[in-house]
Amino acid sequence: MATAAATLRRTPLYERHAALGAKTVAFAGFEMPIQYAGIVAEHRAVRGSAGVFDLSHMGEFQFTGPGAGAVVDRLVSSDVAGLAPGQARYGLLCNERGTIVDDVIVYRVADREYLMVVNAANVAKDRAHVLAHLGKDAAFEDRSLGTALVAIQGPRAAEILAPRAEADVRGLPSFGVTRSRVAGAAATIARTGYTGEDGFEIFVANDAATRVWDALLAARGDAGIVPVGLGARDTLRLEARYSLYGNEIDETTDPIEAGLAWTCKLDKSFVGRDAIAARKAQGPGRRIVGLVVEGGVARHGHEVASDGRVVGRVTSGTYGPTVEKNIALAYVPTGLSKVGTTVAVRIRGRDVPATVVRTPFYRRPE
Amino acid sequence: MSTVPDDLWYSKEHEWVRAEGDVATIGITHFAQEQLGDVVFVELPEKGATVRQSASLGVVESVKAASDIYAPISGEVMERNVKVIESPELVNSAPYGDGWMVKVRLADKGELRQLLSPADYRSHIGETAGAGGD
Numbered sequence: 147m148a149t150a151a152a153t154l155r156r157t158p159l160y161e162r163h164a165a166l167g168a169k170t171v172a173f174a175g176f177e178m179p180i181q182y183a184g185i186v187a188e189h190r191a192v193r194g195s196a197g198v199f200d201l202s203h204m205g206e207f208q209f210t211g212p213g214a215g216a217v218v219d220r221l222v223s224s225d226v227a228g229l230a231p232g233q234a235r236y237g238l239l240c241n242e243r244g245t246i247v248d249d250v251i252v253y254r255v256a257d258r259e260y261l262m263v264v265n266a267a268n269v270a271k272d273r274a275h276v277l278a279h280l281g282k283d284a285a286f287e288d289r290s291l292g293t294a295l296v297a298i299q300g301p302r303a304a305e306i307l308a309p310r311a312e313a314d315v316r317g318l319p320s321f322g323v324t325r326s327r328v329a330g331a332a333a334t335i336a337r338t339g340y341t342g343e344d345g346f347e348i349f350v351a352n353d354a355a356t357r358v359w360d361a362l363l364a365a366r367g368d369a370g371i372v373p374v375g376l377g378a379r380d381t382l383r384l385e386a387r388y389s390l391y392g393n394e395i396d397e398t399t400d401p402i403e404a405g406l407a408w409t410c411k412l413d414k415s416f417v418g419r420d421a422i423a424a425r426k427a428q429g430p431g432r433r434i435v436g437l438v439v440e441g442g443v444a445r446h447g448h449e450v451a452s453d454g455r456v457v458g459r460v461t462s463g464t465y466g467p468t469v470e471k472n473i474a475l476a477y478v479p480t481g482l483s484k485v486g487t488t489v490a491v492r493i494r495g496r497d498v499p500a501t502v503v504r505t506p507f508y509r510r511p512e
Numbered sequence: 513m514s515t516v517p518d519d520l521w522y523s524k525e526h527e528w529v530r531a532e533g534d535v536a537t538i539g540i541t542h543f544a545q546e547q548l549g550d551v552v553f554v555e556l557p558e559k560g561a562t563v564r565q566s567a568s569l570g571v572v573e574s575v576k577a578a579s580d581i582y583a584p585i586s587g588e589v590m591e592r593n594v595k596v597i598e599s600p601e602l603v604n605s606a607p608y609g610d611g612w613m614v615k616v617r618l619a620d621k622g623e624l625r626q627l628l629s630p631a632d633y634r635s636h637i638g639e640t641a642g643a644g645g646d
Contacts, residue, residue, distance in 0.1 A: 381575060464576075
């Protein structure tokens with residue numbers, strides 16, 4: 147433990163987490179806060195008010211130059227070419243086999259400048275993948291280590307961020323992005339997140355991270371906002387049915403079976419397009435479904451059984467603090483993927499009944 | 513409330529035992545619930561089941577993970593706490609009270625002597641917290 151900890155990276159907010167009494171965990175080579183007050187309390191604060199997250203472990207790739215848009219459009223499954231400056235979109239990096247290298251958000255920050263946010267655990271792999279397809283018309287820079295990311299998520303996020311930001315963040319549309327200042331520091335502000343709530347992600351240079359963090363958490367007392375760790379980030383994203391790389395998606399899964407066909411613009415050329423189109427035409431043999439489990443908590447790796455036979459595997463599972471149910475995502479054969487189908491999850495050798503349900507498990511009130 | 517009450521026996525695996533005559537009530541300690549975080553599911557043996565010292569007695573699941581509860585003593589389960597199955601958060605809010613797990617008829621009172629005293633348990637968790645952290 148101690149030797150492993152010595153090699154872990156820390157974000158610029160590490161001292162803040164320690165002062166807040168966070169429990170930390172090794173994640174993607176970083177020592178990250180998993181919880182402060184407790185996962186359930188943090189989860190509920192985000193659904194009911196707002197929470198502030200340190201996501202500085204995430205990777206940030208910058209593409210600039212006259213060919214930047216074309217390069218990113220060729221790398222990413224979704225319609226990057228259709229982004230106007232100030233717009234962002236979710237998409238996938240795929241390989242030629244049509245399986246998933248990573249899931250990313252692409253932000254067209256300026257006319258000839260794109261920001262691609264990638265998963266922390268995949269930074270090195272993604273960088274190699276990008277460089278293999280880069281060509282000569284765009285400049286690429288991996289800015290991951292110099293960039294901090296602070297998110298504020300929840301129904302009160304806009305109200306809390308507005309007085310601390312120069313830009314009109316209330317007027318920023320969903321998946322909008324703008325260059326501005328937060329707490330006096332130069333920042334890229336995006337209306338994106340991974341919680342199922344309204345919210346913002348704020349990219350700043352490392353040396354401005356504590357300023358932004360402190361400014362947002364200054365609203366703690368009156369607004370009921372709290373710092374939120376990776377534990378609640380996971381329960382929030384799972385209720386909202388967002389994929390997690392390494393769980394729902396990886397290089398053995400394709401976008402069709404993962405329920406991410408909507409991110410693939412098949413009438414353009416991108417890496418993996420032909421293989422994905424073929425898989426779509428064929429129809430997937432298995433699909434990701436949402437499960438509600440009665441009488442146990444399903445976890446990543448648990449087997450899914452039907453009529454006593456193993457037919458699939460749980461990719462993520464937890465207790466959902468807002469839906470107040472044990473929820474899971476799992477790959478099952480297409481024939482068992484219909485809403486209402488009953489299967490079982492093998493938990494500690496016992497077949498625990500589970501029902502296929504519509505997802506997301508949680509949808510925020512309009 | 514003390515986090516290590518003086519009237520209980522303890523196991524190194526962070527269970528407590530309240531012995532009254534030949535009946536033992538078993539739960540997990542304040543330290544254990546703090547380490548686990550929010551408990552969301554508890555699985556316990558039915559009345560009449562036999563539990564063996566140091567073998568798995570049941571499971572507590574926090575939001576993040578499942579952990580075994582080990583039987584600190586051997587015996588026959590007389591009652592399991594239905595309230596804690598319905599409201600697992602009692603393990604966090606009242607680990608020595610309403611968050612108890614099972615009542616067991618002691619098979620061998622001599623086993624109690626193999627458990628830790630409150631003082632020994634205090635130093636046990638002091639060591640654990642100092643050496644490992646998390």
